[in-house]
Amino acid sequence: MIKLKNCPHCGGEVMLCKLNTMVSVAEFSIVCTECGLETRIYVNPMANCCFDMGEAVRIITEKWNRRDGEDGQHEGGRQ
Numbered sequence: 016m017i018k019l020k021n022c023p024h025c026g027g028e029v030m031l032c033k034l035n036t037m038v039s040v041a042e043f044s045i046v047c048t049e050c051g052l053e054t055r056i057y058v059n060p061m062a063n064c065c066f067d068m069g070e071a072v073r074i075i076t077e078k079w080n081r082r083d084g085e086d087g088q089h090e091g092g093r094q
Contacts (some may be wrong), residue, residue, distance in 0.1 A: 022047035
């Protein structure tokens with residue numbers, strides 16, 4: 016099960032969306048249902064014959080759940 020943190024801006028609930036854009040590109044988005052804050056990634060399933068949609072979901076989930084000050088992160092970038 017995917018565990019997403021609440022919005023870092025307003026604390027609202029968020030949802031994960033998979034959008035179909037073009038034939039060769041898939042877009043994944045996590046959006047706050049309260050304020051609209053959003054994180055997106057684009058993946059090209061045609062670039063890899065072994066494309067794993069679960070891996071794309073894992074990547075965007077990690078990006079969304081990352082917060083400044085956690086795991087050696089600091090404001091302004093990575094250490």
